[in-house]
Amino acid sequence: MLIVDGHLDLANNALRGERDQRLAVAALRERERGADESRGICTVTLPELRRGGVAVVVSTLLARCKPWLDPARSIKRTSIDYVDETMSFAAAQGELAYYRLLQQQGELRVLESARQLDEHVERWSGGATKQVGVILTMEGADPIVEPEQVRTWHAQGLRTLMLAHFGRSRFAAGTPSTDPDEAHDVDGPLTGLGYALLKEMEQLEMPLDLSHSSDQSFFCAIDAFGGTVYSSHATCRALVAENWGVHPMRLHTDEQLRLLVRREGVIGVTMFNAHLQEGYKPPPESDPDSVTLQTVGVHVDHICQLAGSARHVAIGSDLDGGFGCEHTPRGLDTIADLARIGPVLSDRGFSDEDIGRFLGGNWLAFWRGNLPDR
Numbered sequence: 001m002l003i004v005d006g007h008l009d010l011a012n013n014a015l016r017g018e019r020d021q022r023l024a025v026a027a028l029r030e031r032e033r034g035a036d037e038s039r040g041i042c043t044v045t046l047p048e049l050r051r052g053g054v055a056v057v058v059s060t061l062l063a064r065c066k067p068w069l070d071p072a073r074s075i076k077r078t079s080i081d082y083v084d085e086t087m088s089f090a091a092a093q094g095e096l097a098y099y100r101l102l103q104q105q106g107e108l109r110v111l112e113s114a115r116q117l118d119e120h121v122e123r124w125s126g127g128a129t130k131q132v133g134v135i136l137t138m139e140g141a142d143p144i145v146e147p148e149q150v151r152t153w154h155a156q157g158l159r160t161l162m163l164a165h166f167g168r169s170r171f172a173a174g175t176p177s178t179d180p181d182e183a184h185d186v187d188g189p190l191t192g193l194g195y196a197l198l199k200e201m202e203q204l205e206m207p208l209d210l211s212h213s214s215d216q217s218f219f220c221a222i223d224a225f226g227g228t229v230y231s232s233h234a235t236c237r238a239l240v241a242e243n244w245g246v247h248p249m250r251l252h253t254d255e256q257l258r259l260l261v262r263r264e265g266v267i268g269v270t271m272f273n274a275h276l277q278e279g280y281k282p283p284p285e286s287d288p289d290s291v292t293l294q295t296v297g298v299h300v301d302h303i304c305q306l307a308g309s310a311r312h313v314a315i316g317s318d319l320d321g322g323f324g325c326e327h328t329p330r331g332l333d334t335i336a337d338l339a340r341i342g343p344v345l346s347d348r349g350f351s352d353e354d355i356g357r358f359l360g361g362n363w364l365a366f367w368r369g370n371l372p373d374r
């Protein structure tokens, strides 16, 4: 079974988390034993992706710009927040360089066209390659210095982006964090720069990822943007309203999900307990086994019911997105366990064909249609 994961932060974990993606998960867990728990227990590396049959991932360039921060107080060396866009640009170029170096070393292959994707899937399925295919995205557009510069990024391999991440970017309002000190984390519309960037993206035929948009920015963008929209990593607000560490706007309302489906989008479901189960609290405050792969199945089912088919839901695990296996559903110790969701969906009445769509087929069809032909 070929698996595709719609959202990981491989380079960011390497550059900001000192995680060598070429090592085994067990080796990184050993290395990080006793580390500050905010880093989370490691679940993702390239050998682990190979072991789990994950042939293609969409992985980020991630560096935010927050000019209002006080460098003396709020910025640590490993922070992803920079005080201006020149620095965000350079930091994200560093992440791009990391992917390119690992490509030269034969560890992964950056996929830039539908033809390359098809070739890659054929070689992976036939056992001719074990390189992980990577489609490059940007989690928040701050590294794009001015809207026209997205053309340079596109020429360098970037194929999609989110306008903002947590909090405000120069282009849009991202999903607010739950940090009470973050006065800039409010709902809001796109900025002038945001609208200008969407125009450039339309010309480049780059799909827009709405997973981190605040509500107002979501609706502004979906109205203004003529291209393809989708959501790489989120779950359903109808099932989880507000949770430990999660602002409600991080998850999509039914109306938003329906709009994404109507525009031929795909929604990637995250494997983060706080996105999956209402009332979730970190252990030891709650039973770590209270969230299971069945809980993932409930969100998958909800999206399928809204969509009227199983053609719009997929995996967007986010498994290296600032949490570790202490916050993943029971049965999902590392990314190599994603295939275990299959039997859970089978118990819910999904056909083998639909399970294959969820695990990889829907993303493959989406990217075949939304990458340049060659």
Ligand SMILES: [Zn+2]
Binding pocket: 139, 212, 233, 318, 321
């Ligand atoms: Zn994210």
